[in-house]
Amino acid sequence: MQDAGRLMADVRRRDAAAFEALYDGFGRLVYGIASRMLADTATAEDVTQSVFLTVWTRPEAFRGGNVGAWLARVTRNRCLDVLRSRAARPSAEMPVDVADETALDDAILARLDGARVRSALALLPVEQREPIEMGFFDGVTHDEIARRSGIPLGTIKTRIRTGLRRLREHLAGGAA
Amino acid sequence: MSSMQASHDELLDLVAVYALGALGAEEARIASMHLAVCTECRAEYDALRPAADAVAYAADDRLDLVDCPRIKREIMRAIRPPQRSAIFVASTVAALAAALVFAFIAVSAERKAAETDRTIAALVGPGARQYDVSAGEIVKSGDHIYLVMAKLAPLPAGRVYQAWTLAPGAKTMAPNVTFSPNSQGFVLVTLTEAAQNVGVVAVSVEPSGGSQAPTTKPLFVRPLT
Numbered sequence: 001m002q003d004a005g006r007l008m009a010d011v012r013r014r015d016a017a018a019f020e021a022l023y024d025g026f027g028r029l030v031y032g033i034a035s036r037m038l039a040d041t042a043t044a045e046d047v048t049q050s051v052f053l054t055v056w057t058r059p060e061a062f063r064g065g066n067v068g069a070w071l072a073r074v075t076r077n078r079c080l081d082v083l084r085s086r087a088a089r090p091s092a093e094m095p096v097d098v099a100d101e102t103a104l105d106d107a108i109l110a111r112l113d114g115a116r117v118r119s120a121l122a123l124l125p126v127e128q129r130e131p132i133e134m135g136f137f138d139g140v141t142h143d144e145i146a147r148r149s150g151i152p153l154g155t156i157k158t159r160i161r162t163g164l165r166r167l168r169e170h171l172a173g174g175a176a
Numbered sequence: 177m178s179s180m181q182a183s184h185d186e187l188l189d190l191v192a193v194y195a196l197g198a199l200g201a202e203e204a205r206i207a208s209m210h211l212a213v214c215t216e217c218r219a220e221y222d223a224l225r226p227a228a229d230a231v232a233y234a235a236d237d238r239l240d241l242v243d244c245p246r247i248k249r250e251i252m253r254a255i256r257p258p259q260r261s262a263i264f265v266a267s268t269v270a271a272l273a274a275a276l277v278f279a280f281i282a283v284s285a286e287r288k289a290a291e292t293d294r295t296i297a298a299l300v301g302p303g304a305r306q307y308d309v310s311a312g313e314i315v316k317s318g319d320h321i322y323l324v325m326a327k328l329a330p331l332p333a334g335r336v337y338q339a340w341t342l343a344p345g346a347k348t349m350a351p352n353v354t355f356s357p358n359s360q361g362f363v364l365v366t367l368t369e370a371a372q373n374v375g376v377v378a379v380s381v382e383p384s385g386g387s388q389a390p391t392t393k394p395l396f397v398r399p400l401t
Contacts, residue, residue, distance in 0.1 A: 016252075016255060016256055019255065020248075020252060023248050023251060023252075024248075027244045027247065027248055028236045028244055029232065029233060029235070029236060031236075031244055031247060032235035032236035033232050033235045035235070036235040037235075045247050048247050048251075049247060049250060049251055049254070050326070052251050053251065053254060053255070056255050066226075066229075068233075069226070069229040069230075069232075072229055072232035072233075073197075073229065073232075075232075076197065076232065081327050081361070082361075084329070085327075085329050085330065085361055093200040093201070094200070095197055095198050095199060095200065095204075096197075096199065096200065096201050096204045097197075098194075098197035108226050108227065108230060109226050109229065109230065112230055112233045113233060114233050114234060114235070114236040116233070117230050117231065117233040117234045118234045120230075121231070121234055132196065132228075132231060133231065133234075134198075135193065135196045135197070135198030136196060136197065136198070136228065136231045136232070137231075137235065140198065141198055141199060141200045142193045142198050142199065143200065145198070154186070154189070157186075157189035157190065157192065157193050158189050160189070160192050160193050160196055160198070161188065161189045161191075161192030161193075161224070164192055164195065164196065164224040164227045164228055165223070165224065165227070167227045167230065167231070168223060168224065168226065168227035171227065171230055
């Protein structure tokens, strides 16, 4: 794929070809996140369309940094909105949206792909990998993770932190 | 837990969960406030946030490979509709906000489609101005004000959303249209008050048929400044 930051700049100039290239590069990522979080093909498609049409209509929302990480956060936040609307108890606590406007850039984000991340996650002990995946994809808070797993909250938090640090090391070191 | 009570190790753990996006509102607020003043925790957050973001990439292992090209065709059709029809040409220019795709997806009658195209053109025209609100956007374009709501929760039977306007210098909200979102939480509403007469827009939940004054706390109250 061409440089994603350059493609975003071209999308700002209403370049449909750049937009199409951006979809080719990140469509699977966006749809994959939505599919996994929502477990509903039709809604995942709706979210995917919503995310990319937002890119087309409001490209200025991207303020620099890593395009894929930004799209992933936008997608996750949209999915959290859907999960909230589905919640049987609207007052039940759900995670707050994480800011997606941060101009995040980092060496480990520069060459990510699904297989590489899955390999890196697989290197984590299951007690660290599970709360990380639940926290990211299931749209639940760490309290809910602790409740579901029957593990003390403090332990869950420490495992998430330790797991993220190890994940970073694996991704940075190419161990995956 | 407050930031004063927590040990610093506990706060570092909290910051990691914040990076993952798995905190509830109150603890996220604590973490965010702490990050603003603690360089050690900020460094931890900056290190862990990319790892948390990387987790997203693990999700493309369960895709039906047919879906992505089909979704792509639909998206590209939305931004580049056929050239031969005047109605669709209007849509091309419109650039199509994501919410509008959902709001109008079921519209099929030609007359309704033309009306829709005019609305979309107004929403994204050069003179349109957007105001962010919690549930979407307010758009001021020409004489009109539009609510493009993308995140409205479904309401129980007998309840509707109602828009309110406050004229410049006025002290009392005036009732405007009532509306309900579609199953995805999307709706596009054109307010009946002329834009020049509106300084503030609000939306609240009201009984079906609407109210003369808000009976519930508004979802948002947005000055158009």
